[in-house]
Amino acid sequence: MSDLAAALSRILGAKGWLSGHDTKPYTRDWLNRYGVEPLGVARPADTGEVAEVVRTCGKAGVAVVPQGGNTGLCGAAVAGSPNAVIVSLSRMTAIGKPEADSGSILVEAGAVLATLHEVLEPHGLIFPMHLGAEGSTRIGGLIGTNAGGSHALRYGMMQDLVLGLEVVLPDGAVWNGLRAVQKDNAGYQLRKLFCGAEGTLGIVTRAVLKLHPAPRQRATALLALPDHAAAVAYGTLLRREAGEFLSGLEFFADLGVELVLKHLPDLAFPLDSPGAVYLLVELTSGSPRVRLDDVLTFALEQGMEQGLVTDGALAMSDAQRAHFWRLREEQPEGQRLEGEQLKHDISVPPGKLAEFIAAAERICTSLLPGVRINPFGHLGDGNIHYNLTPPEGATGFGGKAGEIGRALAVLATDMGGSFAAEHGLGRAKITLAEQHRSPIERDLMARLKAALDPSGIMNPGVLLYGHRQRITFE
Numbered sequence: 001m002s003d004l005a006a007a008l009s010r011i012l013g014a015k016g017w018l019s020g021h022d023t024k025p026y027t028r029d030w031l032n033r034y035g036v037e038p039l040g041v042a043r044p045a046d047t048g049e050v051a052e053v054v055r056t057c058g059k060a061g062v063a064v065v066p067q068g069g070n071t072g073l074c075g076a077a078v079a080g081s082p083n084a085v086i087v088s089l090s091r092m093t094a095i096g097k098p099e100a101d102s103g104s105i106l107v108e109a110g111a112v113l114a115t116l117h118e119v120l121e122p123h124g125l126i127f128p129m130h131l132g133a134e135g136s137t138r139i140g141g142l143i144g145t146n147a148g149g150s151h152a153l154r155y156g157m158m159q160d161l162v163l164g165l166e167v168v169l170p171d172g173a174v175w176n177g178l179r180a181v182q183k184d185n186a187g188y189q190l191r192k193l194f195c196g197a198e199g200t201l202g203i204v205t206r207a208v209l210k211l212h213p214a215p216r217q218r219a220t221a222l223l224a225l226p227d228h229a230a231a232v233a234y235g236t237l238l239r240r241e242a243g244e245f246l247s248g249l250e251f252f253a254d255l256g257v258e259l260v261l262k263h264l265p266d267l268a269f270p271l272d273s274p275g276a277v278y279l280l281v282e283l284t285s286g287s288p289r290v291r292l293d294d295v296l297t298f299a300l301e302q303g304m305e306q307g308l309v310t311d312g313a314l315a316m317s318d319a320q321r322a323h324f325w326r327l328r329e330e331q332p333e334g335q336r337l338e339g340e341q342l343k344h345d346i347s348v349p350p351g352k353l354a355e356f357i358a359a360a361e362r363i364c365t366s367l368l369p370g371v372r373i374n375p376f377g378h379l380g381d382g383n384i385h386y387n388l389t390p391p392e393g394a395t396g397f398g399g400k401a402g403e404i405g406r407a408l409a410v411l412a413t414d415m416g417g418s419f420a421a422e423h424g425l426g427r428a429k430i431t432l433a434e435q436h437r438s439p440i441e442r443d444l445m446a447r448l449k450a451a452l453d454p455s456g457i458m459n460p461g462v463l464l465y466g467h468r469q470r471i472t473f474e
């Protein structure tokens with residue numbers, strides 16, 4: 001056993017230090033693309049232990065890789081070299097008492113999102129972050145990636161839902177910023193700095209999260225539409241007709257439905273006739289006195305009259321609502337089970353979504369004829385998971401993956417959007433950032449990193465190429 005392993009094992013005890021075969025569940029990312037065997041996995045029990053681990057690794061010159069539920073899609077929560085220790089927050093899962101009057105709750109960073117939802121349910125409160133991996137994602141990981149999910153349209157991204165943070169900094173010092181107020185303009189917005197930092201500036205150990213009253217009424221519909229242009233137009237109509245009640249506006253495509261039905265046999269197609277595009281629409285309200293079904297039915301009739309919607313169904317029970325949501329949320333799983341895939345997490349101004357999808361299809365099919373295109377995502381945020389499956393009968397992308405990724409990034413950037421909408425850069429997209437973000441923007445990030453983590457021990461190789469890298473201006 002190395003000196004470092006012995007020291008960490010002393011600090012953490014048998015439950016808290018894993019090495020050799022025991023590290024297996026932590027070492028590869030969700031897509032099984034990144035991750036080398038680290039020196040070991042630290043599973044600290046509290047903030048003090050996290051700080052000691054970080055200090056000890058720092059003295060030994062060993063990288064620290066924070067890990068939550070390891071569901072990230074850019075390879076950021078696993079080791080990039082063997083000279084690294086993964087710090088898993090999986091033992092720090094405490095969830096405090098919800099403060100109904102203040103609309104906040106204190107949680108440890110290892111709390112699982114779905115567990116937080118369950119804890120809040122009897123209190124009539126919600127933490128409005130929802131995504132397909134919520135049974136595994138942990139609060140620290142959601143903060144690390146500044147996750148968006150399917151309710152960002154109404155409630156914002158993670159940075160809008162974090163009121164306060166406690167963070168172990170790269171030198172092992174602990175910043176306690178666990179305030180529980182939205183309004184706190186005493187200087188730079190430090191808490192936001194750690195949202196989307198992908199574990200490169202410190203380890204979040206606790207957070208004060210913003211809660212909302214649970215909706216007491218919900219209306220959900222699944223709609224079939226002729227194309228993405230109709231979906232964009234219908235999104236505008238819905239925002240006008242449903243206003244602040246609109247809390248979910250998700251889209252997916254015919255190929256996505258085909259793959260989900262093929263690979264997840266417990267799901268069934270719930271409409272009478274198919275569409276080229278599907279929309280999942282959800283309205284919610286805290287008041288039981290507004291008739292949401294009426295609002296949604298009227299919007300549906302309008303959509304049909306205008307030829308934007310060709311078929312649709314309103315969920316008549318919670319089971320049917322859950323089924324509609326599963327059709328959307330199983331989109332990544334359906335495609336994963338089909339085999340090899342390419343994922344692109346794009347955002348464009350919502351009004352340009354159809355234009356992007358049409359132009360992207362021209363690019364992809366000219367680079368790789370027959371490639372199967374499966375765009376889905378969050379229509380209201382202009383966030384497209386532009387995912388590709390190889391042509392029928394092919395097992396891969398014929399060496400075109402890089403070219404396709406670069407072309408899509410150029411297209412999104414030229415349209416005023418982003419090539420990294422809600423999943424971050426991780427290890428997967430640093431090169432794209434080098435190509436598509438200005439020297440000033442990259443230099444600002446490199447300077448921030450160097451100021452907080454001068455020795456570069458926090459998650460090196462993620463988000464930036466290296467802490468030493470100061471971009472110089474010609």
Ligand SMILES: Cc1cc2nc3c(=O)[nH]c(=O)nc-3n(C[C@H](O)[C@H](O)[C@H](O)COP(=O)(O)OP(=O)(O)OC[C@H]3O[C@@H](n4cnc5c(N)ncnc54)[C@H](O)[C@@H]3O)c2cc1C
Pocket residue numbers: 030065066067068069070071072073076077089109130131132133136137138139140141142143144145146147148149150197198199200202203204205332333422423459462
């Ligand atoms: C099926 C599926 C659906 C998904 N849907 C969505 C979606 O709709 N929207 C969305 O935004 N994402 C989505 N994702 C991506 C992923 O779930 C999110 O990025 C999530 O926030 C990652 O959380 P995690 O706990 O798994 O973090 P991890 O994967 O463990 O880590 C992610 C990043 O955060 C850092 N990190 C982890 N813990 C801490 C900490 N305590 N302090 C500081 N940094 C930390 C890691 O170092 C890494 O850089 C999806 C993923 C899957 C598999």
